[in-house]
Amino acid sequence: MSTIVRPYGDTTGDGMVQLSFTLPVPADKRAEGAALQLAGKMGLDPAMVVHSRAMGDGYTFFVVYGRVQHLVDLGKVHVVERDFPLLGAREINTLVKRRLRRKLVVVGACIGTDAHTVGIDAILNVKGIAGEKGLEYYRELRVVNLGAQVSVPDLVERARAEKADAVLVSQVVTQRDAHLHNTREMSAAFREALPAARRPLLVVGGPRFDERDAAGLGVDRIFGRGTTPREVASYLVHAVLPARAVAA
Amino acid sequence: MSTIVRPYGDTTGDGMVQLSFTLPVPADKRAEGAALQLAGKMGLDPAMVVHSRAMGDGYTFFVVYGRVQHLVDLGKVHVVERDFPLLGAREINTLVKRRLRRKLVVVGACIGTDAHTVGIDAILNVKGIAGEKGLEYYRELRVVNLGAQVSVPDLVERARAEKADAVLVSQVVTQRDAHLHNTREMSAAFREALPAARRPLLVVGGPRFDERDAAGLGVDRIFGRGTTPREVASYLVHAVLPARAVAA
Amino acid sequence: MRGKLDLDRAQVRRARQLARRAGKPVVDLARGHTTVAVERAVLRLAGITGADPDGIPWVNRLVDAVAADVGLGHGVSVPVFHALAISGAHDLTMLAQKAAAGSVRFSLPSGTAATAARRAARRAVAAGIKRIDRRRAERERLVKRYGDPRQRPWIYLIVATGDIYEDIPQAQAAARAGADVIAVIRSTGQSLLDYVPEGPTREGFAGTYATQENFRLMRAALDESSKELGRYVRLTNYASGLCMPEIATLAGLERLDMMLNDSMYGILFRDINPIRTFVDQRFSRQIHARAGIIINTGEDNYLTTADAVEAAHTVTVSQLLNEYFAHEAGLADWQLGLGHAFEIDPDLPESFRLELAHALLARELFPDAPLKWMPPTRHMTGDVFRGNLLDGFFNLVGTLTGQGILLVGMMTEAVVTPWLSDRDIALQNVRYVLGACGGLHEDFVPAPGGFIQRRAHHVLGESIELLERIVDDGLLNAIADGTFGIMKRPADGGKGLSGVARHEDDYYNPATELLEAA
Amino acid sequence: MRGKLDLDRAQVRRARQLARRAGKPVVDLARGHTTVAVERAVLRLAGITGADPDGIPWVNRLVDAVAADVGLGHGVSVPVFHALAISGAHDLTMLAQKAAAGSVRFSLPSGTAATAARRAARRAVAAGIKRIDRRRAERERLVKRYGDPRQRPWIYLIVATGDIYEDIPQAQAAARAGADVIAVIRSTGQSLLDYVPEGPTREGFAGTYATQENFRLMRAALDESSKELGRYVRLTNYASGLCMPEIATLAGLERLDMMLNDSMYGILFRDINPIRTFVDQRFSRQIHARAGIIINTGEDNYLTTADAVEAAHTVTVSQLLNEYFAHEAGLADWQLGLGHAFEIDPDLPESFRLELAHALLARELFPDAPLKWMPPTRHMTGDVFRGNLLDGFFNLVGTLTGQGILLVGMMTEAVVTPWLSDRDIALQNVRYVLGACGGLHEDFVPAPGGFIQRRAHHVLGESIELLERIVDDGLLNAIADGTFGIMKRPADGGKGLSGVARHEDDYYNPATELLEAA
Numbered sequence A, B: 001m002s003t004i005v006r007p008y009g010d011t012t013g014d015g016m017v018q019l020s021f022t023l024p025v026p027a028d029k030r031a032e033g034a035a036l037q038l039a040g041k042m043g044l045d046p047a048m049v050v051h052s053r054a055m056g057d058g059y060t061f062f063v064v065y066g067r068v069q070h071l072v073d074l075g076k077v078h079v080v081e082r083d084f085p086l087l088g089a090r091e092i093n094t095l096v097k098r099r100l101r102r103k104l105v106v107v108g109a110c111i112g113t114d115a116h117t118v119g120i121d122a123i124l125n126v127k128g129i130a131g132e133k134g135l136e137y138y139r140e141l142r143v144v145n146l147g148a149q150v151s152v153p154d155l156v157e158r159a160r161a162e163k164a165d166a167v168l169v170s171q172v173v174t175q176r177d178a179h180l181h182n183t184r185e186m187s188a189a190f191r192e193a194l195p196a197a198r199r200p201l202l203v204v205g206g207p208r209f210d211e212r213d214a215a216g217l218g219v220d221r222i223f224g225r226g227t228t229p230r231e232v233a234s235y236l237v238h239a240v241l242p243a244r245a246v247a248a
Numbered sequence C, D: 001m002r003g004k005l006d007l008d009r010a011q012v013r014r015a016r017q018l019a020r021r022a023g024k025p026v027v028d029l030a031r032g033h034t035t036v037a038v039e040r041a042v043l044r045l046a047g048i049t050g051a052d053p054d055g056i057p058w059v060n061r062l063v064d065a066v067a068a069d070v071g072l073g074h075g076v077s078v079p080v081f082h083a084l085a086i087s088g089a090h091d092l093t094m095l096a097q098k099a100a101a102g103s104v105r106f107s108l109p110s111g112t113a114a115t116a117a118r119r120a121a122r123r124a125v126a127a128g129i130k131r132i133d134r135r136r137a138e139r140e141r142l143v144k145r146y147g148d149p150r151q152r153p154w155i156y157l158i159v160a161t162g163d164i165y166e167d168i169p170q171a172q173a174a175a176r177a178g179a180d181v182i183a184v185i186r187s188t189g190q191s192l193l194d195y196v197p198e199g200p201t202r203e204g205f206a207g208t209y210a211t212q213e214n215f216r217l218m219r220a221a222l223d224e225s226s227k228e229l230g231r232y233v234r235l236t237n238y239a240s241g242l243c244m245p246e247i248a249t250l251a252g253l254e255r256l257d258m259m260l261n262d263s264m265y266g267i268l269f270r271d272i273n274p275i276r277t278f279v280d281q282r283f284s285r286q287i288h289a290r291a292g293i294i295i296n297t298g299e300d301n302y303l304t305t306a307d308a309v310e311a312a313h314t315v316t317v318s319q320l321l322n323e324y325f326a327h328e329a330g331l332a333d334w335q336l337g338l339g340h341a342f343e344i345d346p347d348l349p350e351s352f353r354l355e356l357a358h359a360l361l362a363r364e365l366f367p368d369a370p371l372k373w374m375p376p377t378r379h380m381t382g383d384v385f386r387g388n389l390l391d392g393f394f395n396l397v398g399t400l401t402g403q404g405i406l407l408v409g410m411m412t413e414a415v416v417t418p419w420l421s422d423r424d425i426a427l428q429n430v431r432y433v434l435g436a437c438g439g440l441h442e443d444f445v446p447a448p449g450g451f452i453q454r455r456a457h458h459v460l461g462e463s464i465e466l467l468e469r470i471v472d473d474g475l476l477n478a479i480a481d482g483t484f485g486i487m488k489r490p491a492d493g494g495k496g497l498s499g500v501a502r503h504e505d506d507y508y509n510p511a512t513e514l515l516e517a518a
């Protein structure tokens, strides 16, 4: 099977895509030409401006359809595959009990000015999400959910006080890359406050993260859109236990 | 004023665009990675897959948002500007009368298997479009509307018989580039059948043409989406009269 | 029950009477003529298959040869079966080959030879009709086994890649995603071909050729899907254009379930000669009646060239005519997928209520017909976001007014023939609207004497006026005047007129005989 | 008239009585306490402006200094105006500077000094209230001149770039495109700031800081738009968070027209202390009442954390409480933009009819309030095509049930704060639905005893039960138990409690005195 594919409109290999954007130029022929120029730079050839609409005096909105010339090489796709087994609640509890010999401590929070707790609550609260119970439901996990708008210093302090094995941070607001700034600030603060050996596992999540960015943001793992609690719990035992079980 | 612009989401220079496409791969992490790879090749950085949906077993639909890194250089936008004056019906009639001294003959048709006559009728029929009367309304134009699904040989034959000054061809169906093939076939047939001096002006129109392609398709002019009859009539007197008025 | 529109029953009766009076002369015309396509259809029923090396079906070669020798007005059955008897050809296909090679000539037998030829023809055609009957019984069995769609309207989706092998997976995906009916759109040129292409095809423009083999492949694929999904998935194609009767026949033979089959579409939108069309129409509808196929009429098309408000009554008039012609050809009410469409300019104030009025009018005029409700096309633009919204409101009218068949609108209507993803988005749209608003019709009660009722009464009134004029002037003149879709089509113009012949006294057509006997 | 839901009037009366009984103890609590924010608001009315070099407003410095010296329980007015009299400061701002420099101390005067201080305070505050009155009169004049929107619901659009100078052109573009009300969303962090930032700002996250200068700039821009468009364009912001009373005051001073101002939102969704909130609430509503500002309550938010079907009655209960608190603070019915939302899972069968039932219930319970109808957010996904469709059906409920204010939903709800083009697409959506279906409410008649009526009666019944429980347990306990939005907020928890003080016997607040006298 070939690992090269193209977008599919209605025929294999047609390469068709849909695109929309606004340009800060008045709606006229030049604007359409500008839209085609951009579409061309994006690799659409041919490109058709199928809709344009003036918005106020200085902006024009476009819908463009066309064939994109790029190839997608599936062999070179970079993904964060789940590199740990997906376990059941019973297995997880047993593993923690047997190998850690104490409860695994998880501290969770929405940091910065972000007040979107539904996502982290879905992971932490008993109620859970998508039919899966949250981490509080796991007998061998101790969960401290700090809620919304927690400042980074408070989070570090509390993680230290609770002897957290893992810190779970949620970031939902992304305007002006707020989520990236806050995550970097958080990981830097932990690095500064604690020596590597005592630093808890740092996990961030939220619908707009790119899971491949963990290293760049200085965290151990990123979870995106549609994460379920069991995935997170399985990851935690995988990432916390082997290394630390020995030390514990 | 700078002639470099970027797409505008909600802040000047943010470069934000929306994109959607299908890839012929089953919906999983690899598919999302593939979508990001394509978005990356299109110049989106960062790119966010905000929606993905399995369609059947082998296809996945994506919606992607992100910042496109390309710049649009308004100085380099290539458009077909109207390079003739937009005239009123009275002026057009007067010009034809005075300079051609006979009626200007226009033969129109939908060629190939295309039966979409609404567009060419909008240009030719008295009724017109967008409040403008069609070419039949111009006293000094003689319009022969051949209707739909006219074969290229029939068109050439009829144009010759009518001594057409201009041939107006409409093409609406674009699947598999039908409009391009038909147009090329038509212009080649005219080139073969008639010496350059006696060849009528060749004009094509339709909603999905790129007006910049005239040379490539072997025609004199292309009219796209939203053309009005007056534009066409003005173009005809501009393109037919100066050169031929002398000869006539 | 009086319905939501409180229509005047006497008016409704009068409208139907007028339609009958307007249509009758055209039926008489059809009864007195035949066409090359009708004769080819008869021979197809009699078993001829295959095509010459250029792809021209043997049936065309054969009918052309007969016409050249003895003309068309006697029907081809007798000369053909007479020649078959005396030529020593094994079957019709071989006979056609010989005829093409010039080694057979056709003549009109008399006496016992004539009687024998008629009997042979009738026997052969009866076998073809029997095959159609078996296919109908098979459909009934499968519907019983797998079941009908759980909801009304049935969800009707278009596939149009041009390549049968791309169409098949797309159709199966659509069925899986919820389509109850799959229509394979035809290539732009096919309606003007005076023959039916052969074999599987991959090179259509904006649609796939209708061929017997393509029908078979797609029906088989959808039988698989029906089994997988536990719901009988119907297949539709187009019995229109110059080969309408033959395609109807092939549809019956390959168990297609619905066919686009309008009495005037070919005239208006393909510039096919009116007489040719009406003759072909009648025969094709007799086949559809026998095959248990639901026809879909094309009134929606008028609203792509004429204004949907001004011309609303032309839709109603055409529906009444289509109903009359259909009944006359033997179709039952459950087979009448009369068309109408959501085509009013969305910028018009109260456009949605106007749509409701028109859609309800059709519903209440034809309570037992599975009306086919067509989506916005004309006012769709490249703004695909707005397009999906309009389609949602179209779907809402569909469920509020109890339409029978919902042709699913696509957000890319103004851009491309549907993409795989367009269908998926469109089906989600339908599912949302039917799911979220499924029972809302209970709460939709047009105010008595209000906007919706008044509009419906008005359109019905205009329809009656127009029908009166048509009765006076004749339907053919009305068509010539641009009454429908503003397309002017004189009775002596258009394509395919040369393929029409008046019946001679001894005209014989075993298919008509058998079909009308039933 | 009985309405479309046939609600039982006795039940409705009972629900209102229960809401009064549930709310009364909280009002009593509010009457007996003050907060730093209330006191700062009073001083803002009295004319203090400006901020220190770190951006902390002088009013904060001043109130903190007073609290440090004499506590908050007496109100700051008397100690401040006493100090002003004896310190030789020209005005309050200078006094604050001196206090910050440590060169003034505050004390509680008695006798004539106290009387003089009260009189001075009252005079200064009265001047502030006068300015608010003038702004209200100005609004009335402009509305008369330019006119109100031609249609209901009013079209309400959000601007949220974070930069006031990007917000302004976007707001003007939105107004031109049809918005009747512009809301400038606040930066994520502002509600927990215990001071109001100063000056024009360009660095908000997902919203722009609410500052007096931003208010002024935007109101001036929209005055221009109003003139250009011949329609008074309203401006909205948020009187919520730790500075609610001050922001209400600034809104009055800068002629904002509507303010988000919910009695419980801060408690539930910002974890602000309940007592702090209720005290701040009452004062801010008194200001809004005086300023002729329409408040918008936040019941929609409950349905983002709780299920919209299960928790439908919590919306009703909260609306009744918000109504009671609003009336108590002097707001008239026309000022009550009670919130509710289209948040039912669209995959739920009959979800649209459930939405209609809920929306109609609110409409019929509060016939004179300009209800604020909020779009789907929770079940919006990155599928923007589907998003635009859902928003269309949301708009349809808005027009079918006669909502007062329509917050326009955006197809990118799950993705980004609205883009310029999102607003344009959304407004086209609204225009289509209001235009095409504007009169459809005439034909929308919930079946007597049918699904919609039954659902509405059921929700009203559940609301009464819940109110009975709240009356028994106390509203503060109900909040602590997670009754609203499943958020559990104990009365002694949350932010800002340290800024609350019980009134001392000599508590004096000239603003309350003046506002309650009216």
Ligand code: B12
Pocket (backbone or CB within 6 Å): A113, A114, A115, A116, A117, A118, A119, A120, A122, A123, A129, A168, A169, A170, A171, A172, A173, A174, A175, A203, A204, A205, A206, A207, A208, A223, A224, A225, A226, A227, A228, A232, D185, D186, D187, D188, D189, D206, D207, D269, D301, D304, D305, D377, D378, D379, D380, D381, D412, D413, D414, D415, D416, D417, D418
């Ligand atoms: C609910 C909601 C709210 C509620 C929040 C209630 C609460 N207690 O959380 C309320 C109404 C209070 C609210 C307010 C605001 N909101 Co809001 N809100 C939403 C909404 C509708 C849904 C979010 C949600 O709950 N999703 C469901 C959860 C389950 O999904 P999730 O968060 O993605 O979580 C999953 C995964 O991402 C992952 N995950 C998430 N976190 C973590 C953490 C870890 C460790 C792990 C492992 C996994 C993980 O697992 C979860 C389960 O699968 C979205 C729009 C939308 N439809 O997405 C806007 C949205 C998020 N809000 C937005 C905004 C701007 C705001 C405001 C700032 C607006 C304002 N200026 O007033 C305010 C202020 C909030 C603040 N200070 O942060 C924007 C953000 C824009 C952006 N991309 O920057 C959105 C996208 C709406 C929009 N288009 O404008 N909001």
Ligand code: B12
Pocket (backbone or CB within 6 Å): B113, B114, B115, B116, B117, B118, B119, B120, B122, B123, B129, B168, B169, B170, B171, B172, B173, B174, B175, B203, B204, B205, B206, B207, B208, B223, B224, B225, B226, B227, B228, B232, C185, C186, C187, C188, C189, C206, C207, C269, C301, C304, C305, C377, C378, C379, C380, C381, C412, C413, C414, C415, C416, C417, C418
């Ligand atoms: C009306 C219509 C029809 C009518 C046509 C009636 C008629 N007599 O014309 C009917 C119902 C018959 C029809 C049938 C079909 N249609 Co059709 N139809 C449309 C529809 C809804 C509108 C087209 C239209 O009238 N636009 C209005 C006119 C005024 O605009 P216009 O054509 O762009 O013309 C303007 C300019 O382009 C320009 N212009 C055009 N021509 C010329 C020529 C000259 C010389 C000049 C100067 C200017 C000019 O000026 C005009 C005025 O501004 C479009 C969808 C849509 N919303 O666009 C589909 C559409 C064009 N149809 C389509 C298809 C596939 C078909 C069929 C082939 C389907 C089938 N297989 O059965 C059939 C067969 C038709 C055939 N053989 O060609 C596709 C084409 C897809 C593609 N891009 O390839 C479309 C886009 C729908 C879709 N998404 O599938 N159709």
Ligand SMILES: Cc1ncc(COP(=O)(O)O)c(C=O)c1O
Pocket (backbone or CB within 6 Å): C186, C187, C188, C190, C191, C238, C239, C240, C241, C260, C261, C262, C265, C270, C296, C297, C298, C301
């Ligand atoms: C009734 C009817 N017949 C036929 C067709 C298809 O056209 P053609 O016959 O050219 O394939 C249509 C197109 O929509 C139609 O509505």
Ligand SMILES: Cc1ncc(COP(=O)(O)O)c(C=O)c1O
Pocket (backbone or CB within 6 Å): D186, D187, D188, D190, D191, D238, D239, D240, D241, D260, D261, D262, D265, D270, D296, D297, D298, D301
């Ligand atoms: C009633 C109410 N107040 C305030 C806000 C805004 O939140 P913040 O106070 O954090 O700016 C909202 C958000 O939607 C709201 O609904």
